[in-house]
Amino acid sequence: MIQIKHLNLYFGTKQVLKTIDLEIAAHKVTALIGPSGCGKSTLLRTLNRMHDLTPDVRIEGEIEVDHIDVLSPQTNVHQLRKKVGMVFQKPNPFPKSIYENVAYGLKINGFAKGKIDEIVEDSLRKSYLFEEVKDKLHEPATRLSGGQQQRLCIARTIAVHPQIILMDEPCSALDPISTGKIEELIGELRKDYTIVIVTHNMQQAIRVSDYTVFMYLGEVIEFSSTEAIFQSPTKELTKNYVKGHFG
Amino acid sequence: MKPTASHQESPAPYLWLLAGTLLVCLFLFNILFFIFFRGFPALSFDFLIQYPTEGMTQGGILPAIVGTVLLTLMTAVVALPFGIGCAIYLNEYAQDTWLTRSIRAAIRNLAGVPSIIFGLFGLALFVQGLQLGTSLLSAGLTLGLLSLPYLITTTEEALKTVPNAMREGALALGATQFETIRDIVLPQAIPGIATGTILSLSRAAGETAPILFTGAAFFITDVPRNPKEEFMALPYHLYMLSTQHQSIELVRPFAYGTAAVLITLVFLLNLTAIIIRKRYRTHYQ
Ligand SMILES: Nc1ncnc2c1ncn2[C@@H]1O[C@H](COP(=O)(O)OP(=O)(O)OP(=O)(O)O)[C@@H](O)[C@H]1O
Ligand SMILES: [Mg+2]
Numbered sequence: 001m002i003q004i005k006h007l008n009l010y011f012g013t014k015q016v017l018k019t020i021d022l023e024i025a026a027h028k029v030t031a032l033i034g035p036s037g038c039g040k041s042t043l044l045r046t047l048n049r050m051h052d053l054t055p056d057v058r059i060e061g062e063i064e065v066d067h068i069d070v071l072s073p074q075t076n077v078h079q080l081r082k083k084v085g086m087v088f089q090k091p092n093p094f095p096k097s098i099y100e101n102v103a104y105g106l107k108i109n110g111f112a113k114g115k116i117d118e119i120v121e122d123s124l125r126k127s128y129l130f131e132e133v134k135d136k137l138h139e140p141a142t143r144l145s146g147g148q149q150q151r152l153c154i155a156r157t158i159a160v161h162p163q164i165i166l167m168d169e170p171c172s173a174l175d176p177i178s179t180g181k182i183e184e185l186i187g188e189l190r191k192d193y194t195i196v197i198v199t200h201n202m203q204q205a206i207r208v209s210d211y212t213v214f215m216y217l218g219e220v221i222e223f224s225s226t227e228a229i230f231q232s233p234t235k236e237l238t239k240n241y242v243k244g245h246f247g
Numbered sequence: 248m249k250p251t252a253s254h255q256e257s258p259a260p261y262l263w264l265l266a267g268t269l270l271v272c273l274f275l276f277n278i279l280f281f282i283f284f285r286g287f288p289a290l291s292f293d294f295l296i297q298y299p300t301e302g303m304t305q306g307g308i309l310p311a312i313v314g315t316v317l318l319t320l321m322t323a324v325v326a327l328p329f330g331i332g333c334a335i336y337l338n339e340y341a342q343d344t345w346l347t348r349s350i351r352a353a354i355r356n357l358a359g360v361p362s363i364i365f366g367l368f369g370l371a372l373f374v375q376g377l378q379l380g381t382s383l384l385s386a387g388l389t390l391g392l393l394s395l396p397y398l399i400t401t402t403e404e405a406l407k408t409v410p411n412a413m414r415e416g417a418l419a420l421g422a423t424q425f426e427t428i429r430d431i432v433l434p435q436a437i438p439g440i441a442t443g444t445i446l447s448l449s450r451a452a453g454e455t456a457p458i459l460f461t462g463a464a465f466f467i468t469d470v471p472r473n474p475k476e477e478f479m480a481l482p483y484h485l486y487m488l489s490t491q492h493q494s495i496e497l498v499r500p501f502a503y504g505t506a507a508v509l510i511t512l513v514f515l516l517n518l519t520a521i522i523i524r525k526r527y528r529t530h531y532q
């Protein structure tokens with residue numbers, strides 16, 4: 001689904017990603033783990049070209065998503081981002097109504113009103129939020145709890161029918177109950193989407209992911225099934241990290 | 248000053264701040280009271296809707312009120328598109344290069360240029376250079392220029408208060424940068440932009456120096472019918488009545504009355520700014 005070949009990324013003169021080669025499988029959940037500052041977010045944001053607006057970034061290598069050459073300047077980045085959705089660390093609903101939040105991605109794509117209503121409801125159901133908000137669709141999204149806001153952000157992302165969903169520590173700002181709900185949701189979403197999730201929480205990686213990538217100082221140290229990474233890591237660094245010796 | 252467990256916090260800084268605040272308020276109320284008290288005899292409904300007569304010792308100040316309102320509108324028409332456009336460009340599109348840094352420095356410096364310089368510049372460029380004559384148009388353009396630095400700065404501040412997470416949220420859904428600005432950034436920045444706009448306009452409405460040579464007239468018998476005509480304006484009228492009139496004592500109540508009307512107008516504008524800000528704040532937060 002996602003092929004990353006010889007990816008190097010520099011912020012100014014500082015190299016943050018070092019010759020990364022990865023192949024991320026379709027309809028699976030892949031977790032990115034590693035100590036703080038090792039480049040997890042940077043790698044994730046390369047996949048939907050979120051670095052476009054950052055000054056002084058230089059990227060080398062190749063990324064292919066569903067036959068699209070992601071890094072090519074000719075690629076329509078807006079088309080790409082519809083295919084590769086993103087959920088952020090801090091819930092960031094727009095200061096609009098719940099309905100408007102989910103409808104926004106559809107509106108800019110010129111969907112008809114009736115169709116939008118249908119997709120909004122469907123997306124809210126898929127993100128387990130509909131029952132909680134069905135009576136207040138037109139109230140401000142900012143009045144929802146943090147966990148609800150994050151599920152709303154997921155609903156907003158799946159409304160535009162992406163194939164891939166990138167999540168950057170989606171639960172780090174949430175309480176355990178909300179976290180549980182999001183994890184359950186990820187389990188549901190893996191049927192329809194390819195998910196790449198950054199997490200600091202090893203237990204979460206074990207619970208939700210099929211594959212795990214362990215990164216250290218900008219390099220991929222080990223990439224294997226989640227079970228293998230946590231039960232029988234082959235590299236010393238991985239072993240120490242998953243046992244909690246550093247990080 | 249750090250309060251410690253054993254010592255109570257000293258009340259001195261607080262008292263000092265309180266005294267400063269009271270002093271400022273005292274001056275403000277003193278001025279307001281003085282103006283309205285002295286202007287009271289002149290203030291009436293007729294004062295607002297009549298033309299001045301008998302060398303301005305009788306009648307009202309209708310042309311000056313209409314002139315100031317039209318001038319403010321003209322200023323808005325000139326300043327808003329450029330000011331808001333420039334702020335959006337600087338904050339949303341421009342990279343941090345020497346060019347944008349020098350543009351910003353120029354804007355900051357322009358804000359400090361005395362308004363009489365703007366008046367002379369307007370005279371040279373609009374009245375004479377572009378042959379627009381002394382007119383509502385020339386004066387509006389001059390005041391527009393005067394308002395630009397303040398307008399750009401406040402608009403940029405308003406845009407800066409919109410968190411980057413909002414922009415990223417929209418972009419991640421496939422929105423273009425233009426759509427992001429139009430649908431997400433601007434709606435959130437509008438209270439700030441509106442407040443900045445109104446405050447800069449109310450400041451421009453009270454200016455005398457920039458319109459002195461560019462279009463304000465001492466006395467005309469009619470309100471301006473098109474942008475190429477001269478006009479009367481409240482601040483200029485006030486200036487004339489209190490310094491240039493041949494019988495200053497006689498028109499003194501009119502001068503205070505004019506001042507009271509000008510202050511009320513500016514106050515109403517500022518009130519609008521406050522209301523807009525409050526309404527938006529309670530709306531989606
Ligand atoms: N815009 C930027 N400009 C310069 N350096 C950056 C920028 N963004 C990130 N970095 C640097 O790149 C490195 C990787 O950052 P990144 O955010 O990808 O780490 P991370 O693995 O996501 O860490 P965390 O777990 O703390 O979120 C860090 O050293 C960071 O300081
Ligand atoms: Mg990160």
